[in-house]
Amino acid sequence: MRILHHFPLSPFSRKVRLVLSEKRLPFELKIEKVWERRPEFLDLNPAGTVPMLVEENGLSIPDSTVICEYLEEAYPDTPLLGRTLAERVEVRRLTAWFDGKFHHEVTRNLVGEKYLKRLMGRGNPDATAMRAGYTNIRYHLDYIGWLAETRKWLAGPSLSQADFAAAAQLSVLDYIGDVDWSLSPPTKEWYAKVKSRPCFRSLLNDRVTGMNPPEHYGDLDF
Template structure:
């Protein structure tokens, strides 16, 4: 069976979980706490990061975006990338935006400071960094709203890996209760459509022991 090594609040892990379900590709999961650096995880991926997908033939794939591009090439059913090259470049630009800029300014900061530090008990959260993350997310949310107002989905007319990547990051931050949805109606409407997709259900059912999500997290009418 296909095995996905993941961690709940890792946005790249969430992205692969959603992509696999969108494509109806069956898989099982192994929970990793990447900071524990299990030798089994390091053997599969020397970077020690999640996600890692072990295909049924036994070979391992690593890096969220590399895994999604592989899935797109090998399992073309229910495409998650447009066909036309410029449209693909636009989807990949947004993937880079969320996996790069958004991750740096928001996800890694807020999840890192508020959850990972708490779970690893290694350090105290840096409140200046948290404030910076909470301020940055406003700009990103406004940009999502801008895109959602002029397009059906973030990358264009079709639902794509751009939506999946953005939703993977936002859902991890939403688990902390840190997305100011009420400030941006078009972004909220877009996320409500994402939340109602069957592929998103397991994400909404995530529940970290000792750190439950806020009540609106799984609510379709939030």
């Protein structure tokens, strides 16, 4: 059985979980508390980050971008990078946007400060960072809403890694109750469509110690 080393509130781990499940590839989850820097895990991935995928043949693949590229090449029957060159460029552009810009401007400032900092024993939340996160999420919700209104899926005509990258970030924020869905009805409608896919079920069942999600978190018709 392939193993995915992950952390439940890591959006990058969640993105890989969605891709694996959408491709109908069975896998076992192993929670990795990266701040503990276990020697056994560092032997697998010297960077000490999650997600980290270990294939049944022993191949170890680090980093969500590398993992998703690998899965697309190794298991192409369910394509998630687009079918034309132009579509593949757009999928990669938006995936990089959500993995990079969205995470840096929003998720890190909210989930990182409100939850991960306390979990890792790194002091109190930074109020300035949190204010920036709440401001920035409005612009990102508007952008996602515009994409959702002008395209069938975020990157074009087909469901892609871009949808999963965006949904992974939002699902973590939604777990801690930090998404005001009333700010962008088109974004909410798109997220409900992604959230209703079978690949999303395990994410909706996730629970982390000491923090329960809002009631609407697991509701497909929220």
